[in-house]
Amino acid sequence: xxxxxxxxxxxxxxxxxxxxxxxxxxxxxxxxxxxxxxxxxxxxxxxxxxxxxxxxxxxxxxxxxxxxxxxxxxxxxxxxxxxxxxxxxxxxxxxxxxxxxxxxxxxxxxxxxxxxxxxxxxxxxxxxxxxxxxxxxxxxxxxxxxxxxxxxxxxxxxxxxxxxxxxxxxxxxxxxxxxxxxxxxxxxxxxxxxxxxxxxxxxxxxxxxxxxxxxxxxxxxxxxxxxxxxxxxxxxxxxxxxxxxxxxxxxxxxxxxxxxxxxxxxxxxxxxxxxxxxxxxxxxxxxxxxxxxxxxxxxxxxxxxxxxxxxxxxxxxxxxxxxxxxxxxxxxxxxxxxxxxxxxxxxxxxxxxxxxxxxxxxxxxxxxxxxxxxxxxxxxxxxxxxxxxxxxxxxxxxxxxxxxxxxxxxxxxxxxxxxxxxxxxxxxxxxxxxxxxxxxxxxxxxxxxxxxxxxxxxxxxxxxxxxxxxxxxxxxxxxxxxxxxxxxxxxxxxxxxxxxxxxxxxxxxxxxxxxxxxxxxxxxxxxxxxxxxxxxxxxxxxxxxxxxxxxxxxxxxxxxxxxxxxxxxxxxxxxxxxxxxxxxxxxxxxxxxxxxxxxxxxxxxxxxxxxxxxxxxxxxxxxxxxxxxxx
Numbered sequence: 001x002x003x004x005x006x007x008x009x010x011x012x013x014x015x016x017x018x019x020x021x022x023x024x025x026x027x028x029x030x031x032x033x034x035x036x037x038x039x040x041x042x043x044x045x046x047x048x049x050x051x052x053x054x055x056x057x058x059x060x061x062x063x064x065x066x067x068x069x070x071x072x073x074x075x076x077x078x079x080x081x082x083x084x085x086x087x088x089x090x091x092x093x094x095x096x097x098x099x100x101x102x103x104x105x106x107x108x109x110x111x112x113x114x115x116x117x118x119x120x121x122x123x124x125x126x127x128x129x130x131x132x133x134x135x136x137x138x139x140x141x142x143x144x145x146x147x148x149x150x151x152x153x154x155x156x157x158x159x160x161x162x163x164x165x166x167x168x169x170x171x172x173x174x175x176x177x178x179x180x181x182x183x184x185x186x187x188x189x190x191x192x193x194x195x196x197x198x199x200x201x202x203x204x205x206x207x208x209x210x211x212x213x214x215x216x217x218x219x220x221x222x223x224x225x226x227x228x229x230x231x232x233x234x235x236x237x238x239x240x241x242x243x244x245x246x247x248x249x250x251x252x253x254x255x256x257x258x259x260x261x262x263x264x265x266x267x268x269x270x271x272x273x274x275x276x277x278x279x280x281x282x283x284x285x286x287x288x289x290x291x292x293x294x295x296x297x298x299x300x301x302x303x304x305x306x307x308x309x310x311x312x313x314x315x316x317x318x319x320x321x322x323x324x325x326x327x328x329x330x331x332x333x334x335x336x337x338x339x340x341x342x343x344x345x346x347x348x349x350x351x352x353x354x355x356x357x358x359x360x361x362x363x364x365x366x367x368x369x370x371x372x373x374x375x376x377x378x379x380x381x382x383x384x385x386x387x388x389x390x391x392x393x394x395x396x397x398x399x400x401x402x403x404x405x406x407x408x409x410x411x412x413x414x415x416x417x418x419x420x421x422x423x424x425x426x427x428x429x430x431x432x433x434x435x436x437x438x439x440x441x442x443x444x445x446x447x448x449x450x451x452x453x454x455x456x457x458x459x460x461x462x463x464x465x466x467x468x469x470x471x472x473x474x475x476x477x478x479x480x481x482x483x484x485x486x487x488x489x490x491x492x493x494x495x496x497x498x499x500x501x502x503x504x505x506x507x508x509x510x511x512x513x514x515x516x517x518x519x520x521x522x523x524x525x526x527x528x529x530x531x532x533x534x535x536x537x538x539x540x541x542x543x544x545x546x547x548x549x550x551x552x553x554x555x556x557x558x559x560x561x562x563x564x565x566x567x568x569x570x571x572x573x574x575x576x577x578x579x580x581x582x583x584x585x586x587x588x589x590x591x592x593x594x595x596x597x598x599x600x601x602x603x604x605x606x607x608x609x610x611x612x613x614x615x616x617x618x619x620x621x622x623x624x625x626x627x628x629x630x631x
Contacts, residue, residue: 282302
């Protein structure tokens with residue numbers, strides 16, 4: 001051949017080779033998604049189900065070769081782009097990585113490397129939070145901006161940061177929490193509950209985290225999976241456990257599967273959604289879970305109606321979705337070494353599924369803990385969900401902890417109403433606590449002054465510092481598991497716009513470079529803010545080592561003359577708590593408490609440091625006072 005002919009021939013050959021390789025690369029690089037992306041050996045849950053998504057994947061046949069692992073069944077979905085693969089992992093299987101191949105006659109196979117990891121610690125070492133803890137609730141976007149470089153991710157739908165807009169993203173992130181673990185620990189908090197850190201790829205108001213668009217991906221504006229693991233580990237090194245906020249009820253409307261749902265019943269009211277019709281919202285009648293007279297219509301709309309239009313309601317009666325949610329929760333516990341789970345909107349999903357969900361997690365981790373959100377002020381409805389409750393319908397939730405919305409309401413009402421009466425004022429607290437007989441374990445009930453969805457406690461109490469001290473002091477003295485929202489320690493408020501969620505979740509001062517105030521250091525805080533921060537820190541650190549508060553019996557006396565006395569008693573340690581709602585110092589006749597045999601015992605004022613001997617009377621200042629026999 002002439003040189004030009006040879007050159008032309010080589011161009012054709014190399015061109016064909018290039019095209020073949022390009023075709024091969026394109027085929028192998030198609031969006032093959034496998035969830036969960038890995039698992040572990042030695043788990044209680046050894047039968048797992050992989051959800052595989054790729055174009056026309058249902059026409060492929062999966063296969064694998066790995067000792068101790070077998071495919072037991074393959075399920076096709078309604079969409080041709082899904083396969084659900086049942087894997088059985090024997091107890092003798094060793095950790096390692098193997099290839100799952102997807103074969104189709106006449107095409108090049110697809111493959112995915114799946115890892116079975118060794119567990120970092122045994123199941124019994126996943127110890128959940130309990131009444132010895134005080135949980136610090138954080139909205140991460142509003143706490144601290146540790147890495148401004150991740151504030152904007154151009155590939156996502158919301159690409160702006162605006163601290164002047166209460167509903168925009170402000171830039172707080174995981175690194176910001178890590179940077180201030182010393183502050184959290186020094187204050188006396190022993191657990192962190194962060195609102196969700198998973199990706200919310202929504203066009204607006206994505207900062208709160210409750211419209212998840214991928215249940216296995218950390219939002220890159222918060223960080224990544226490795227940073228999330230680092231937070232968990234560094235917190236643990238300081239004696240702080242990490243509680244993950246999870247949502248089984250719904251996802252965000254921008255979730256990746258919304259354009260290609262696996263089954264026709266993956267969502268509730270999916271037919272209306274796919275036809276572009278209006279989908280009914282939930283009627284929020286949570287009492288239908290317990291109501292013996294509830295209509296089928298009310299029950300259906302409660303459970304199947306969407307929480308809001310941007311949060312599609314998941315159908316947990318679909319067995320594939322049910323398995324997906326359970327595995328996802330266990331995957332995160334194992335991946336992060338979690339200290340607990342907070343489950344959002346607990347009464348909204350199918351309640352039989354929620355029992356299965358909690359049961360599967362507690363079977364896997366017998367010393368773990370989960371708290372469920374049941375936002376009702378009716379103690380009967382809240383107590384229904386606690387494990388061990390003798391429910392008339394036989395329902396067992398497998399849920400150890402529930403949220404004490406009833407007592408939160410009673411404390412606020414009591415302090416705002418003032419002196420006690422037949423059914424108002426301090427009597428509401430007294431009689432509310434008398435109802436503890438209903439809870440199987442009152443200590444496991446999570447009590448709080450406020451949270452991310454309600455007015456700040458300082459606002460609820462009309463910006464009265466003494467009342468706020470009484471609320472926080474009492475909460476931290478009761479046989480409960482307390483939770484405190486970030487910023488409560490410096491009297492953050494939202495009084496200008498009550499009920500405004502964006503303002504409730506105000507930026508924590510000092511979390512951003514250039515902030516004029518800094519709550520981490522105390523810079524430019526008001527005297528009232530500094531005083532309250534010192535007050536709360538003193539109680540938190542005292543509570544941490546007080547056997548009387550952590551393990552002691554509780555005894556309270558009926559309120560009198562604007563005073564409510566509570567005693568916690570454990571062996572030789574006695575803690576005496578007094579609320580004085582009057583504006584004047586009161587002289588208290590101590591003979592009222594003679595059944596306690598306290599005469600001559602020395603008590604220390606935990607906040608002020610002064611001491612007195614229990615004798616005939618006590619001069620009691622307005623507000624909250626905490627005495628202890630412990631030196």
